[in-house]
Amino acid sequence: MNARNCRKCGKLFNYVSGPPICMACREALEEKFQEVKKYIQDNRNATIPQVSEACEVTTNQIQQWLREERLQLGEGSGITLFCENCGAAIMTGRFCEKCKNSMADRLSSSIHKPEAPKPQSKKKDPKDNPKMRFLG
Numbered sequence: 001m002n003a004r005n006c007r008k009c010g011k012l013f014n015y016v017s018g019p020p021i022c023m024a025c026r027e028a029l030e031e032k033f034q035e036v037k038k039y040i041q042d043n044r045n046a047t048i049p050q051v052s053e054a055c056e057v058t059t060n061q062i063q064q065w066l067r068e069e070r071l072q073l074g075e076g077s078g079i080t081l082f083c084e085n086c087g088a089a090i091m092t093g094r095f096c097e098k099c100k101n102s103m104a105d106r107l108s109s110s111i112h113k114p115e116a117p118k119p120q121s122k123k124k125d126p127k128d129n130p131k132m133r134f135l136g
Contacts (some may be wrong), residue, residue: 002014002015003015004017004020005020006020006021006022006025007019007020007021007025008021008022008025009022009024009025009029011024015117020113029061030118032055032056032057032061033043033065033070033071035055035057036051036057036062036065036071037071039051039054039055040071040073040074040077044076044077045076045077046073046077046079048063051079066079066081066092066093067081067092067093067094069092070115071092072091072092073091073092074091075114081093083095083096085099085103086099108126
């Protein structure tokens with residue numbers, strides 16, 4: 001058992017995985033996420049500070065949800081994200097599609113792929129005969 005104190009409320013809970021917050025705080029955070037999601041859908045031109053103030057959520061939390069690809073911005077949104085690699089404008093996540101594909105290609109090319117075993121020709125060697133032999 002891995003007991004920890006909740007980062008938000010300080011209550012002791014059994015930590016399994018993910019952010020170190022208790023189930024009650026996790027559920028409250030999920031409710032806030034749904035509220036933010038609805039607000040952004042209804043107010044497409046809202047900026048992060050406006051969303052933060054209207055929904056009573058920190059700007060860091062909104063940016064985290066965007067980076068985790070839980071929220072996605074629409075065309076003409078007042079919020080702008082940039083690719084962490086090339087700086088291109090993106091709708092969600094950390095990287096643009098071009099950089100994602102480039103990283104995936106580099107990763108797959110750096111992994112050594114084992115070669116398929118070559119089929120061996122089966123020539124019968126008289127010494128490999130499974131029959132019994134008697135010496136002289």
